[in-house]
Amino acid sequence: MPNWLGDLVMATPVLKDLRVAFPDATITAMCQSKVCALIKHDPNIDEIFCFQKPSGWIHRRQHLDIIEPLRKGGYDLGVLLTNSFSSAWWLWRGNVKNRIGFKDHMRNYLLNKAVDYPENKQTQHLVYTYKALLEPLGIKKTDSTPHLYLTDSEIEAAKELLGKYNIEPGKHKIIGINPGAAYGSAKCWLPERFEAVARKLIDNPDHRVIFFGDPSGAKVVDSICQQLPEQVVNLAAKTSIRELMALIKLCSAFLTNDSGPMHIAAALKTPLVAIFGSTSDVKTGPFEHGKVIHKRVECSPCYKRVCPIDHRCMTRIEQDEVYKELMNTLEKSEQATGV
Numbered sequence: 001m002p003n004w005l006g007d008l009v010m011a012t013p014v015l016k017d018l019r020v021a022f023p024d025a026t027i028t029a030m031c032q033s034k035v036c037a038l039i040k041h042d043p044n045i046d047e048i049f050c051f052q053k054p055s056g057w058i059h060r061r062q063h064l065d066i067i068e069p070l071r072k073g074g075y076d077l078g079v080l081l082t083n084s085f086s087s088a089w090w091l092w093r094g095n096v097k098n099r100i101g102f103k104d105h106m107r108n109y110l111l112n113k114a115v116d117y118p119e120n121k122q123t124q125h126l127v128y129t130y131k132a133l134l135e136p137l138g139i140k141k142t143d144s145t146p147h148l149y150l151t152d153s154e155i156e157a158a159k160e161l162l163g164k165y166n167i168e169p170g171k172h173k174i175i176g177i178n179p180g181a182a183y184g185s186a187k188c189w190l191p192e193r194f195e196a197v198a199r200k201l202i203d204n205p206d207h208r209v210i211f212f213g214d215p216s217g218a219k220v221v222d223s224i225c226q227q228l229p230e231q232v233v234n235l236a237a238k239t240s241i242r243e244l245m246a247l248i249k250l251c252s253a254f255l256t257n258d259s260g261p262m263h264i265a266a267a268l269k270t271p272l273v274a275i276f277g278s279t280s281d282v283k284t285g286p287f288e289h290g291k292v293i294h295k296r297v298e299c300s301p302c303y304k305r306v307c308p309i310d311h312r313c314m315t316r317i318e319q320d321e322v323y324k325e326l327m328n329t330l331e332k333s334e335q336a337t338g339v
Contacts, residue, residue: 001030001031001035001039001081001082002081002082003032003035003053003082004035004182004260005038005182005241005259005260005261005263005264006259006260006262007126008031008039009146009148009260009263009264009266009267010125010126010127010130010146010284010287011081012042012146012147012148012267013127013130013131013142013144013145013147014079014081014130014131014133014134015027015029015039015044015045016044016142016144016147017134017142017144018079018134018139019043019044019045020142020144021137021138021139026046026047027044027045027046028046028047028048028049028073028075029042029045029047029048029049030048031048031049031050031051032050032051032052032053033050033051033052036048036050037241037242038148038241038245039148040242041149041151042147042148043149049069051065054066063090063093066090066094067090067093067094068094069094070090070091070093070094070095070096071094071095073094074095075091075094075096075097076096076097076098077096077097077098077100078091078094078096078098078099078100079100079101079133079134080100080101080102080111081130081133082101083101083102083104084105084107085105085106085107085110087101088101088105088107088110089110092110098112098113099112099113100112100113100115100133100136100137101114101115102114102115102116102117102133103115103116103117113136115132115133115135115136117129117132118132122280123282123283124282124283125282125283125284125285126283126284127146127287128141145287145288146263146266146287147267148245148264148267150242150245150246150249150268154242154243154245154246155246155249155250157243157246158243158247158249158250159250161243161247162174162210162250165208165233167208167210167233169250171206172206172207172208173204173206173207173208173252173253173330174208174209174210174250174251174252175201175207175209175210175251175253175254175255175330176209176210176211176212176247176248176251176253176254176265177194177197177198177209177210177211177212177254177255177256178211178212178255178256178257178259178261178262179191179194179211179213179217179220179221179256179257180213180216180217180220180221180236180257181217181257181258182214182216182217182260183279183305184305185305185306185307186302186304186305186306186307186311187257187259187277187278187279188220188257189257189275189277189314189322190314191220191223191224192224193317193318193322194224194255195224195228196319197319197322197323198211198224198228199228200319200323201323201326202228202229202231202232207231208232208233209228209231209233210232210233210247210251211224211225211232211233211234211236212235212236212239212244212247212261213236214236214237215237217236218236218237221234221236222234222236235247244261244264248261248264248265248270249268249270251270251271252271252333253270253271253272253273253329253330253333254270254271254273255273255275255326256272256273256274256275257275257276258274258275258276258277258279258281258284258285262274262286262290263286263287265286265290266286266287266288266289266290267287269289271290271329271330271332271333272286272289272290272329273290273291273293273322273325273326273329274286274290274291274292275292275293275294275317275322276292276293276294276313277294277295277301277311277313277314278300278302278303278304278307278313279301281294291325291328291329293317293321293322294313295312295313295316295317297312297316299312299313300313
């Protein structure tokens with residue numbers, strides 16, 4: 001499975017399609033430990049093989065910790081949704097009998113079937129690109145979409161957590177905000193504009209705002225929340241992946257940059273507003289869900305981690321536009337649910 005949180009979400013339809021094609025198979029999802037909790041409770045798989053990525057080729061023991069379980073598993077088929085040489089090498093050394101993956105990184109000789117990238121890779125969603133790996137198995141493109149699964153107990157635990165901050169789902173409209181992005185600052189809308197939107201939201205006494213973020217983005221969230229009142233809660237770097245998922249599920253609306261939590265919200269069908277700039281919403285936008293704000297300036301998408309000029313793709317997105325879109329999203333959600 002892919003190594004980034006958002007990419008892993010976008011790859012989950014492959015699990016569903018494999019289960020439908022091979023209903024009696026034992027299916028193992030192989031994930032890096034940092035993200036494997038995301039697909040816990042997925043009914044389309046039998047087990048998750050969580051592993052730590054080796055810190056280099058010289059650490060033989062770390063590689064054997066991956067290869068030996070593969071050998072013991074006696075796998076008939078391995079589908080590589082990753083593009084690295086190392087992942088193909090692990091499956092080859094692990095005696096996986098049939099190995100399918102994209103042609104890339106000088107690894108073709110390690111694969112039984114090296115698949116060409118789709119000709120329209122740059123103009124189609126990554127969900128469909130991942131599905132192209134199943135075509136050699138006779139699995140045609142299906143209508144399966146990204147999916148994530150939560151238990152009732154996880155939802156109840158999230159409600160209890162919110163209760164500690166005097167937030168009650170149903171009574172309050174909960175707006176989640178994720179102002180960071182793991183890839184780099186070029187993907188991020190301006191922090192002061194996130195703050196301004198949060199201030200406007202809490203003008204309504206029924207609104208509560210929760211800020212999310214990973215440890216690398218916690219400082220930015222701390223700076224945003226520093227002067228905001230108690231109707232705003234800072235949970236950056238304070239939740240596990242599973243807790244994050246449950247909290248996003250409870251949100252009435254979710255505002256985010258292009259990020260892993262954006263894809264989580266889309267998969268959970270939480271009403272969503274996503275801000276794009278340096279990346280392509282055609283390739284990696286929220287799949288068939290949510291509203292995207294993207295100004296499509298002349299240099300976008302550039303896919304750079306840091307903007308080398310004036311960050312115009314983000315500065316041209318005004319706070320009033322984002323606030324209005326969030327309010328529209330909340331209104332549509334209320335009309336759909338009657339709540």
